[in-house]
Amino acid sequence: MQQRIVGLIGGMSWESSAHYYRLINEHVRDALGGMHSARLLLWSFDFAAIEALQRAADWQEATRRMIDAARRLEAAGATCIVICTNTMHRMAEDVQEAIGIPLLHIADPTAAAAQALGLKQVGLLGTAFTMEQAFYKGRLQDRHGLQVLVPGEEDRAEVHRIIYEELVQGRVLPASQAFYRQVMQRLVDRGAQAIILGCTEIMMLVGPDDASVPLLDTTALHARAAAQHLLGDGTSV
Numbered sequence: 001m002q003q004r005i006v007g008l009i010g011g012m013s014w015e016s017s018a019h020y021y022r023l024i025n026e027h028v029r030d031a032l033g034g035m036h037s038a039r040l041l042l043w044s045f046d047f048a049a050i051e052a053l054q055r056a057a058d059w060q061e062a063t064r065r066m067i068d069a070a071r072r073l074e075a076a077g078a079t080c081i082v083i084c085t086n087t088m089h090r091m092a093e094d095v096q097e098a099i100g101i102p103l104l105h106i107a108d109p110t111a112a113a114a115q116a117l118g119l120k121q122v123g124l125l126g127t128a129f130t131m132e133q134a135f136y137k138g139r140l141q142d143r144h145g146l147q148v149l150v151p152g153e154e155d156r157a158e159v160h161r162i163i164y165e166e167l168v169q170g171r172v173l174p175a176s177q178a179f180y181r182q183v184m185q186r187l188v189d190r191g192a193q194a195i196i197l198g199c200t201e202i203m204m205l206v207g208p209d210d211a212s213v214p215l216l217d218t219t220a221l222h223a224r225a226a227a228q229h230l231l232g233d234g235t236s237v
Contacts, residue, residue: 003039006226007078007101009069011044012085013168016200020084020223027227038230041078043069047168054087054129063091067098074099082226086198086218087127090135104229107136109221110196111144117214119194121147123187125180126198128160136198149192155183167201177205184211 006024010017021040028038045065053062066088070081081103083089089106096103114122122140130136131150140146151159162176180202184195194214197203203217 004079004230004232005039005041005077006230007070007073007076007081008040008042008084009066009073009081010042010084011047012050012088013047013201014044015168015170015204016219017044017084019200019203019219020082023220023223024227027224028230031231038227041073041076043073045069051164059090062088063094066091066095070095070099070103074101080104080229082222085200086136087129090129090133104222104225105139106218106222107139109225110216110218111140111146113216113221114146114194115144117194119146121149121191121193122216123149123184123192123195124198125151125159125183125195125202127163128156130198131156131159149187149190151183151187155186159183163199163201167204172204177210180206181210188213
């Protein structure tokens with residue numbers, strides 16, 4: 001039987017990629033005990049280069065680079081691919097079509113967690129790309145039947161700014177935490193039954209005590225799905 005290896009496409013930003021590495025290893029250790037850890041391969045981008053492509057809306061080049069990373073990981077022995085960021089799932093379908101191993105889409109375990117709680121309507125926080133474009137909301141709505149609410153225009157702009165100017169640089173500021181709390185409450189007031197932390201850095205800023213509804217931490221849920229791939233029947237990696 002082929003050993004399972006998760007290929008991580010990270011560095012977008014490395015702050016959240018480090019959490020992926022820790023969480024996946026913790027799941028494997030908890031499941032298997034002792035000195036067990038996860039079999040992982042990591043391709044880590046220089047996020048400055050990726051952010052410049054995002055800002056320029058050069059999604060074609062960004063897609064080319066993501067496909068190249070996925071193919072390198074597959075060639076190195078990965079048995080599945082995990083893109084360690086919500087925003088770059090914009091090209092997830094293109095990446096999946098270019099490789100012969102499964103890509104574990106971050107929206108799927110997130111939607112499964114919402115459905116397990118019996119939720120129908122969720123709020124979504126993330127980069128402007130994630131909140132405003134259809135690649136993420138559309139998957140939640142079309143594949144999983146969830147209604148998705150996003151903040152208003154001014155709130156979206158500030159949520160995005162905090163991610164890029166603070167969180168991806170490792171800065172966690174009390175004022176920004178207070179702002180996110182306010183934005184989440186506004187989504188709850190509009191009917192959100194839970195809030196999706198749809199950027200893998202947001203978990204650095206807020207936690208369960210910061211909202212009146214459940215928070216669906218995409219980093220933690222995606223990392224758990226990666227660990228489940230590794231564990232298979234739960235007896236080996």
